[in-house]
Amino acid sequence: MRQSFQHPNLVLRVRHSRDQCISRRRDTRSAPPYRDSLLLHLLDSRVNRYQHWTKHNAFYGLAITTVTSALLLAADSHHWTVAGHIFYVVTSHRASVGLAVQLLSGILGLLHVTAVCRLINYATRLRFNKSVVTLDVLRAWVDMSIPRLDWDLPLRFFFPVLIIVSFGLVPSALWAGAITPILTGDTTVGTLQLPSYANIFLIKEYPSELTQGGPSLRNQQGFFTYNVGTQLIGDILSSAASATTIDNSVRQHSKFDNTQFSYIGRSYGVGGSVGLGDQSIRAIPQATGYSYEESGYLANVACIYNSSSDFLLTSDRSQWMFIAGGNLPDSVESPEYSNYVGHNMPQSYAFLNTTQCSFDFTPTLFNISVNLPNRTIAVTPGPQIPDFNPDRNITRTVVRQFELLSNDLTNLYVSLLGAAFNSSIAAYNMSESSSNKPITEADATLAGLTNSITAMVDDMLAAYSTAQLIVGGFSVPQTASVQRSVLRFGLPAYIYSIFGLNLAVLLAVALEARRTEGWKRLSKFDYLDPRDLVVAASRGGTGVAGAVERMEGKSVRWEKEKKREKKREKKMWLFSNPDEGIGEVPVRLVAEEEGRFEIVLGRERGDVEVESKVNFSSRV
Incomplete structure (x- = not known):
């Protein structure tokens, strides 16, 4: 079999046989006698230009990985984030971003693997300059320097190669985890307008007549009025009827406007600015929510049955009307600040008769959290604060709205207010039906009534706060902590891992x-370059080929005599290979003058080194 190795100035033909290895020129009749040495010198001229860049180019790529890993570490330490246009691009094109991350992580990982493999290549080349190695060792060096997995290597070489090849997969995986954009949260500062109670001259009880009512305003955001008890009857009744949930879950109810925000739990009469005075916050890109503090009244409602009440219904037969009047318990003729609501019901609402509810308003600083995507508001009571309305005009006006509601919602056939209370009481009975604890009608009535009155008080306080903000125009700025969605690059575990790996490679x-x-002392010979191998092997002579011939002959004889042998050293191989004995052939690299190299047969078991040079004959 013949193989041709072409060069622009040379064609080298090698004939493989048991006893000869002959090299011939393309045209010996027309070439001058010195053509062979000149052409081989041209092959070696490439390595004579071994400059600084050629030797160190693989390590300059570590500058890119070092800067990138340092920036990622700094970004994680200082909590740097990305928002704006980049945020929209990443969240809108996740597949494309994932592809870009894979490509970039592969490139950065390749820089690390290239540097490590170049270290292995340089170290083994230095060793090859002064040591004798077998062909299997040389194969392992090649596989570790590329890197690649050679399944025909002996296990003692296969596993080190496997470790190096497996390491080649680690950097790109770590880089992918370190540069992948991750959706996270960030906090900034915003400002919203809260209702101010420095001027409350508009908060008072207005006559029920439409022409004598207080100021109101209707716009795209909703209807806002100081006539809470007469103009917001429908919303207040709906709140009273739904005050108790049938499954004991947290109540969720809407605001009295068109902002489509809802409270989770009690509103406590605060949070009216949400959707109305927070335009600057909602304009922040990627804002997901905000939290702030607001002053308000914490209303505690306590309802009881009081049979000693002197609050009665007196019939006026001539007018088909009943007059509600009398004294509530603890009532005195002199002015006092206790707030009571008493109920005296006819036969249809007998379960509410002689019920009495008292109110206790505590000035409190509330913590309000707003979820913008879900449009929900959560209010949490905080510490007690000094009263911002010592005259209690606000709370007194709120309690007086129950009289207006009762007057407007009673007719000859039904009491809408009583029906709303009844709905809350029925819901409480349903919520407690699954429990083993027996519930009396009186307990259910008082619980449902308390929930309804509490919800009505909270909503009326909130209605007055929005009237102050929108109708009266009385506001005060308040700072809020705004949460927004941003992007960060990578998880800390991957960032620190890739930074440590990069530092380890730099240290190595x-x-x-x-x-x-x-x-x-690094020689110009590189066993990864086929040109260097062909030229060096051709100069080294037939010693290596002869050793291979002898090993192949031994292999044939061993096949014939293996039945008679009792013991033979066994080598472990991953897969069987017909020329498995060739890997034991020792070779070494010999340097000649002018930077030329030869691969010759090395020493093994004390044998004398055999050196045989290739003769380039001028005969075809």
Whole structure:
């Protein structure tokens, strides 16, 4: 079999046989006698230009990985985030971003693997300059320097190669985890307008007549009025009827406007500015929510049955009307600040008769959290604060609205207010039906009534706060903590891992450069370059080929005599290979003058080295 190795100035033909290895020129009749040495010198001219860039180019790529890993570490330490246009691009094109991350992580990982493999290549080339190695060792060096997995290697070489190849997968995986954009949260500062109670001259009880009512305003955001008890009857009744949930879950109810925000739990009469005075916050890109503090009244409602009440219904037969009048318990003729609501019901609402509810308003600083995507508001009571309305005009006006509601919602046939209370009481009975605790009608009535009155008080306080903000125009700025969605690059575990890996590679390069004095003795021969291997092997002679011939002959004889042998050293191989004995052939690299190299047969078991040079004959 013949193989041709072409060069622009040379064609080298090698005939493989048991006893000869002959090299011939393309045209010996027309070439001058010195053509062979000249052409081989041209092959070696490539390595004579072994400059600084050629030796160190693989390590300069670590500058890119070092800067990138340092920036990622700084971004994680200082909590740097990305928002704006980049945020929209990443969240809108996740597939494309994922592809870009894979490509970039592969490139950055390749820089690390290239540097490590170049260290292995340089270290093994330095060893090859002064040591005898077998062909299997040379194969393992090649596989570790590329890197690649050779399934025909002996296990003692296969596993080290497997470790290096497996390491080649680690950097790109770590880089992918370190540079992948991750959706996270960030906090900034915003400002919203809260209702001010420095001027409350508009908060008072107005006559029920439409022409004598207080100021109101209707716009795209909703209807806002100081006539809470007469103009917001429908919303207040709906709140009273739904005050108790049938499954004991947290109540969720809407605001009295068109902002489509809902409270989770009690409103406590605050949070009216949400959707009305927070335009600057909602204009922040990627804002997901905000939280702030607001002053208000914490209303505690306590309802009881009081049979000693002197609050009665007196019939006026001539007018088909009943007059509600009398004294509530603890009532005195002099002015006092206790707030009571008493109920005296006819036969249809007998379960509410003689019920009495008292109110206790505590000035409190509330913590309000707003979820913008879900449009929900959660209010949490905070510490007690000094009263911002010592005259209690606000709370007194709120309690007086129950009289207006009762007057407007009673007719000859039904009491809408009583029906709303009844709905809350029925819901409480349903919520407690699954429990083993017996519930009396009186307990259910008082619980449902308390929930309804509490919900009505909270909503009326909130209605007055929005009237102050929108109708009266009385507001005060308040700072809020705004949460927004942003992007960060990578998880801390991957960032610190890739930074440590990059530092380890840099340290390995520095130590190896110091140990070898900048690879000062590194030869120009590179076993990864087929040109170097062909030229060096051709100069080395037929010694290696002869050793291979002898090993192949031994292999044939061993096949014939293996039945008679009792013991033979066994080698472990991953897969069987017909020429498995060739890997034991020892070779070494010999340097000649002018930077030329030869691969010759090395020493093994004390044998004398056999050196046989290739003769380039001028005969075809």
